[in-house]
Amino acid sequence: MAAFHLAVGSVYGAAEHTAEQLAAYLTEQGHQVQWIEGDDPQAIVDAAEGVLLVITSTTGSGDLPDTLAPLFFALRERFPMLPGLRYGVIALGDSSYGETFCGAGRQFDELLAELGAKRVGERLQIDACETFAPEEEALKWLPQWLSQLEPQPVNAD
Numbered sequence: 001m002a003a004f005h006l007a008v009g010s011v012y013g014a015a016e017h018t019a020e021q022l023a024a025y026l027t028e029q030g031h032q033v034q035w036i037e038g039d040d041p042q043a044i045v046d047a048a049e050g051v052l053l054v055i056t057s058t059t060g061s062g063d064l065p066d067t068l069a070p071l072f073f074a075l076r077e078r079f080p081m082l083p084g085l086r087y088g089v090i091a092l093g094d095s096s097y098g099e100t101f102c103g104a105g106r107q108f109d110e111l112l113a114e115l116g117a118k119r120v121g122e123r124l125q126i127d128a129c130e131t132f133a134p135e136e137e138a139l140k141w142l143p144q145w146l147s148q149l150e151p152q153p154v155n156a157d
């Protein structure tokens with residue numbers, strides 16, 4: 001069982017709804033779920049005790065939603081090294097936006113990698129051109145993503 005820290009960026013609610021569905025699944029499976037609120041980068045540092053899952057749509061031209069952008073910029077400013085942090089990214093976007101497709105998820109992924117965090121599996125990109133139900137794609141992806149999480153080392157003390 002693991003503790004999952006969820007950071008969510010959403011404008012119109014699709015990413016938020018997706019995150020709620022994932023949280024319900026994780027809870028059913030016996031995991032802990034903690035929602036990251038606000039813009040204190042310490043919440044990302046603290047997530048290293050478990051696993052971070054970033055779930056974000058993209059707005060503007062490859063931009064992060066206002067619900068997640070302050071945390072992203074504060075994290076980039078403080079720039080804590082996070083070698084012990086494992087994370088996953090679910091990016092919602094629309095491929096008709098071309099080069100900025102899923103840009104917010106990509107930016108968060110790149111920042112975490114720069115900070116030394118380790119992504120588990122591939123980033124999931126969900127295209128609004130292909131589905132009206134992003135939560136269904138995310139729920140299909142989740143079990144195989146969970147299976148890639150290595151067991152946490154047991155403290156023998």
Ligand SMILES: Cc1cc2nc3c(=O)[nH]c(=O)nc-3n(C[C@H](O)[C@H](O)[C@H](O)COP(=O)(O)O)c2cc1C
Pocket residue numbers: 009010011012013014015016057058059060061062063092093094095097100101102103128
């Ligand atoms: C004004 C606006 C700008 C958008 N810009 C992008 C973009 O640059 N890249 C992208 O992949 N999707 C873009 N999208 C698509 C959204 O990311 C996508 O529809 C997503 O599913 C919305 O999720 P949400 O309801 O959680 O905000 C944009 C949507 C809107 C309405």
